[in-house]
Amino acid sequence: MDVSCPRSGSMLKVWTKLKVVKQGLKELHHKDFAKLDERIEGLRVDLGKIQTQLAACPTDSNVQQSERECSETLKKFLHIQESAYRQKARIQWLQVGDSNSKLFFSAMKERIAKNTSSLIGVDVGVVRKGKQLSATDAEMLVVPISDAEIDAAIKDVYEAVKEFFRTGVMLKQVNNTSVTLVPKIQNASCVKDFRPIACCLVVYKIISKILTARMQSVIGKVCYSRKYISPRCMIKVDLKKAYDSLEWPFLKTMLSELGFPVKFVNWVMQCLYSVSYSIMINGCPTKPIPANKGLRQGDPISPYLFSLGMEYLSRCLPALADNPEFSYHPRCKKLDLTHMMFADDLLMFSRADESAVKPLFDAFTKFSLASGLEANLHKSEGSFPFRYLGVPLTTRKLSFTYCKHLIDRTVARIKSWTSKFLSYAGRLQLVKSVRFGIQLYWCQIFVMPKKVMKEIQRICRCFLWSDTDAKSRKASVSWEQLCFPKSCGGWNLKDLTVWNKAAVLKHCWALALKQDRLWVRWIHAYYIQHRDFWTIPIPNGLTWSSRKIWHNREVFLQANGVDQFVQAGKFRIQKMYKFLHPFGVQVGWKRLICNSHASPKSTFIVWLAVQNKLATKDRLISWHLNIDGTCGLYQLESESLDHLFFSCSYSKEIWRQVLIHLGVTRAVLPWQEEVQIAVKRSRSKKKKACKYSIAFIESVYCIWLQRNSKVFRDHVDPVKAVVSNIMFNVECRCQ
Incomplete structure (x- = not known):
């Protein structure tokens, strides 16, 4: 694509091309990705009709070809739908999926409602007829990308970046920042109720990162480096709107006084002077609003510029040692400590009397007048214990009460989702994220109270087995085993105490x-x-x-x-x-679980089944529950794991038909023998063996679903429908 620009300038050329690409992407979306749900539903109906024809005429090659094409198209659009829902839902903790578009769709609706935005669908249908690409042309389009192609594609970006460093001029359109307002509370109405999320353009970020990399190599030579200490007595100062309040002339003076070259200072200041903001309100940007002070949260260079601004205060405070009125904190004199900073959190130390505190206050006032930064008095007062950088600072033993915030955060995350949308595998993934992610920071600082660790473990255990944080039913597998690696029969959870x-x-x-x-x-x-x-x-x-x-x-x-x-x-x-935390011995069926390409929710059920941990009726009776012990599917014999898989006539017929689809001609064997065969097949990396393992896992899962459906809803699907669903899942997971 070649776009001529009558006005000179590489930046303007890149900007114009980006606008053309944006229009092309819009057209592509409207033609190929609009109304996904309706397309998928139509393809499902078409596939059902074709499969009915195929059942009547299984040797018809035209029907077979139509079935393959329709199936491939349906799988493609299902993958696109899941990917779209996953991105819109922004569920970061779910790394492996069950194609659970219902979960993603629910989360997406919640985000849309919370952010008061709306979606607009466009009805566009396109039918293509006529010439098609030749095989040679089609193959040329998918050959591996070369370095030369990449260089040619981004050559204009190279020129735009070099033009900035050559001329020192930033095109305002390149430095326009889109700001999305995310509500902090429900029914937000005031500016303070929103959290601004800024998005800088890629061309600007490249320029900013180049400046940041150069500044990073020298900033340690001019900045105060004393950090990370927790004295028992301090003055806590919270800076009001720290990034938003920093004055640009002050930054320019600091850069010059610290010895940065004039040319480099001009580059940095041009990145600030050319800033403008477009506020996204319900998806619509406002006209660009010019800025006259402050730094952006999403700009790579902002943390370094803020640190250089705070260097002014860092140099004022050590000079207090020469002030006869100032006295060090008793535990800070040996190291000449007067303050500690982490981003916009400031702690200052001195002896606890008015004559020693006044010089600190005077030094901060001088810094405030020069930089534009002010203390937030409402957040700058308190007493022990108080929170600093997210953790409690206390002179006493870390108690359960001090850690209540950590437990509340865990419960809040757990209560966000219920079993209505999450399978066992989904809950397990969330437990991994919540347990380890939330407490990670605390556990690297403190020796946590055992009561806190046990409470977090109890909450997660209850959620995993009962989808609630309150009370757990009997756990199918011990928590200790869940902490083993997969090869040893566990799920690789971390033992928090260890x-x-x-x-x-x-x-x-x-x-x-x-x-x-x-x-x-x-x-x-x-x-x-x-x-x-x-x-x-x-x-x-x-x-x-x-x-x-x-x-x-x-x-x-x-x-x-x-x-x-x-x-x-x-x-x-x-x-x-x-x-x-030494691990246990490896289990014989580890490859069936570890190497599985089946859906995680199915794999989890098979993991329970191979250990005889499913809640079959014989096990429920052993727990002294007063229930009918006959088979949940046909109620002819007592229900046990060996009967349910695959001695029951219903499950036996399902597995027999699945074996036929896999091209396996043998009788259905007892459960333990079928497990051994599946484990043996799972050791091979061939597609046929992979397909067999997936089919075994999906069959066990679907049979268990049908058993539960019969027990709790008195409904069971026909064998043909279950087998069709199993084989469809197998084909999808084999991709």
């Missing part, structure tokens, strides 16, 4: 090696004092959390040193976790 201990041992390693971190230097300066960390008694005056870290050093002594847990100069928590 992982917490492994993570905290990283602090012991840092103290022993005297790593160049401020908190390590602080501990050595006030407590270790040139003694050996491994042999020194636990010092008096340590906080509860520090004493807990000290107690855990015995693990290294039992492991004969730390070398086995270090790789490339870094302590590996996973290595320590494996040392503290």
